[in-house]
Amino acid sequence: MVTMRDVADAAGVSAMTVSNVLAGRNVRSETRERVLAVVEQTGYRVNVAAQNLRRRRTGVVGLAVHELDSHYFSMLAARLTARLAREGLRLVVEQTGASRQGELAAISGSRVNAYDGLLLSASDLSAEDVAALAGDLPVVMLGERQDLQRFDHVEMANTAGARDAAQLLLDRGCRRLAAVGLPQPAAADGSRRDAFRLRAAGVAAAVEGSPAARVRFHESATYRAADGLRLTLEALQLEPRTDGLVCATDTLALGALRGLADAGLRAPDDVQVVGFDDVPDASTSVPSLSTVAPGHDEMVDAAARLLVRRIADREAPPEHVIASHRLVLRESTRRP
Template sequence: MRDVAVVARVSIKTVSNVVNNHPHVHPTTRSRVEKAITELGYRPNFSARGLRSGRTGVIGLAVPELRQNYFAELADAVIAAAEKRSLSVIVGQAGRDRQHEINVLANGLRQTDGLLFSPERLGTEDSAMLDDIDYPLVLLGERIFGGPTDHVTMDNITAARAAVQHLAEKGRTRIAVLGAHPDRREGQLRAADLRVRGYREGLALAELPHDRQLERAVAPWHQEDGARATNELLESGVEFDAIFALNDTLALGALRALGRSGRHIPDDVAVIGFDNITDGRFTLPSLSTVDAGRDEIAETAVAMLVERIDWGSGVRRPPRLHKAHFDIIERESTGGAPARPIDLGAGAK
């Protein structure tokens, strides 16, 4: 920085102001400093800056698994929201192991200023663990409610209810659900439990009977699991004319199994998923889904975390809960229009 100051004929403080994008630098001076930076190949020492300020300029995101399209696309949205604030993101997989999640929660992710954490194995019964967290933390997802930290989630019950109502409005009367949790335990809440509750409420509002045979337990929520559950439903002989899959990857598997069985979609069976992942636009037919507000979740969570980081470790402020808005995206699998036309390139028909 001293060398840049000599070449640009300015003070070291002025170089620092330019490097940190301080607004009160004359354009001519800024141009001269930037030219000197380019000539000398100067790169700011962000590690040293972090030591001086106590900040790294990096936040962490811990999700269960990046194999799930939703979490991969959530990570992409978080990175975009962080970059707008000149922050970098370290993404970690907490995995499907409870102890690993406890370790992540206890220690955060190394060299980060704060953590966005989406647990899968921890639950509300573990909320006392949050009392001793001494770093900025924002929870994501549906596992821990009522804790002392900020929490950004989706409106699972209402969104699932709306998905069922959408199918009912299409004249469907035998609506199956894929993704109920196989080991439901009293006092525990999961996304599956909340969405099944919404499914049942949707049936009641549509005055449709609730048939336990149409509730299919599936875990994990991958494509192959959706296909297997759909095959089992077909082989059971239980009548159904619609499927509500509790996430889009299960729905993708259901589309495959229904197609192989000779069922026509949506004429014989309508299908709707949950999450609005990109792949759903490219299926044949394109997949109707619930957009549960992934981008809003990412933007809100990053904003909350940055505020917590800026507030520091002073007076403890009360936790905030934010539920993202949702939309029903109607595509071909429930009788809607195809997804937006896609330019497949030269020679495409």
């Protein structure tokens, strides 16, 4: 195997000069050309594995999320893959099933495989669990678990976004709302459904500000389009005069549109619908879906920035980022 020392001897330079040339550092053009000619002639290849071992870097980071069969998490993984590639990092994605066992496996696997860091959407783990198992592994938390803010933490504006979504329906004349996929605000726990607890609180706050309005919460254990369809039919059965659906996610909202069609109703003429997440399918459904865009690019940039910073500086104080949000108005809600 040709070594860097062999290239240096053949080019008549030091091994450090060869290293500088291959790293793209400032070297005289004549020397650079001579070194590169020898590299080509000898077929020398940089031993990346050895470099990483010396630097204690692998160039690989992990992303552990609840599920990949999800509009939101699949979109998040794709955006993070592209964003981290700009930092010279390769992303490995793991599915935890939102279970304690899956999340523990994601952390321990990251350490066994010597990942440079981990982006973790935790559900069942406590802050103490994460700290004890992660050790010195750089970790950035994703999601709304308020008890995990001892770590770098990126979240979306769940309460404010859901409040704006419900207020949109109220402003468009709705008075009998159904919150599809959201628990009673006081009944939800602080683990996996913490995001939905916060969204439920936002919906409740908007309705409380409109004395003539009412809202009924329809909780779900899962968040697939079929659940949105089922819960919509349930809401219409319990309150046939329901005129607005504020949905916990866009996936549920897409199912809700189908539920309305099955009930012989149309959006927005009979019932107005608003979702949350602004996934790509929201703009192509019939009708297209009004929704809350939670600042995807901002969250991805923040997660990448915090992970790169944490890898470089394990002692940096933790940072908490709440991304901005905006309403995206489409065909499932009426015009003003």
